[in-house]
Amino acid sequence: MPDPIIRFENVTFSYAGTDEPALHDISLEIMPGEYVAILGLNGAGKTTLGLCVNGVVPTMLAGDLEGSVTVGGLDVADYPVREMAKLVGMVFDNPEFQMSQMSAEEEVALGLENAGTPYEDMKRIIPETLKLVGLEGFESRSPLGLSGGQQQRLAIAAVLAMHPKVLIMDEPTSNLDPIGKQEVFDMAAKLNRENGMTVIVIEHEVEVMARYADRVIVLDHGRIIMNGTPQEIFGRAEELATLGLRVPEAAAIAAILSARGLWKGPVPITTEPAVEAITELLGAKNG
Ligand SMILES: Nc1ncnc2c1ncn2[C@@H]1O[C@H](COP(=O)(O)OP(=O)(O)O)[C@@H](O)[C@H]1O
Numbered sequence: 001m002p003d004p005i006i007r008f009e010n011v012t013f014s015y016a017g018t019d020e021p022a023l024h025d026i027s028l029e030i031m032p033g034e035y036v037a038i039l040g041l042n043g044a045g046k047t048t049l050g051l052c053v054n055g056v057v058p059t060m061l062a063g064d065l066e067g068s069v070t071v072g073g074l075d076v077a078d079y080p081v082r083e084m085a086k087l088v089g090m091v092f093d094n095p096e097f098q099m100s101q102m103s104a105e106e107e108v109a110l111g112l113e114n115a116g117t118p119y120e121d122m123k124r125i126i127p128e129t130l131k132l133v134g135l136e137g138f139e140s141r142s143p144l145g146l147s148g149g150q151q152q153r154l155a156i157a158a159v160l161a162m163h164p165k166v167l168i169m170d171e172p173t174s175n176l177d178p179i180g181k182q183e184v185f186d187m188a189a190k191l192n193r194e195n196g197m198t199v200i201v202i203e204h205e206v207e208v209m210a211r212y213a214d215r216v217i218v219l220d221h222g223r224i225i226m227n228g229t230p231q232e233i234f235g236r237a238e239e240l241a242t243l244g245l246r247v248p249e250a251a252a253i254a255a256i257l258s259a260r261g262l263w264k265g266p267v268p269i270t271t272e273p274a275v276e277a278i279t280e281l282l283g284a285k286n287g
């Protein structure tokens, strides 16, 4: 077994000037190449958890941190965020706010310049990275003229240019239309599967998480209250409902049928196996 790429050891964090910890005794290991989804209501601590991984908490946002967070064996509290950016890239919900340059090329160049990357290397890395996110040939395009999905992919390219080992996406599709959402999730899945990127996604789109995530972590009031495979977590529809969280429609339907004694066997979390099982239940299987 390889070592975990991310390790939280008994982490409790309170922002300066607050009494209630934003994170409460978090212990967590994430393995290289894992795709982890984080669910929870607003204020549950999801963003704070992400910011602990890229080191913004505690190095830029002040507060009281107990325990330790290590990424690739490095304690994030000991490294400036600029250094951690080589290991961890993080993107947020509003791609437009993340755009600051006149062209896509300059957008990607920004972090590289800050990291002191030689110009010759930048000339190679920029087109490579744009290609990775499906924005090949977009070098001179104005970021503000791109669609939401393209902007978010450009924001992701800007962090990928640093060749991080971990990509964190904090509600990356909240401001995107369905096509933009699809573009971003397809790209993240590809980075995970083909490039072995460790992906952490903070998301409300449970259907998408059921399809892509290896693991789902549920946060509530700063604590991890569930941590398991999508199958395990989304099979607990009632518990999630009492927390105010939903499960994929397929799992919700199975839960209702199960309560009526009509469903046996594993709970489907994506549409296709649900359709299969319901077809069988109806005794109407073709062929
Ligand atoms: N910069 C900050 N200063 C003080 N409190 C904060 C700050 N950011 C978040 N919090 C508080 O920390 C808790 C967790 O917030 P957050 O991590 O943003 O949750 P989520 O991303 O799940 O909505 C909330 O109670 C929130 O009010």
Ligand SMILES: [Mg+2]
Residues within 6 Å of the ligand: 046, 047, 048, 170
């Ligand atoms: Mg948040």
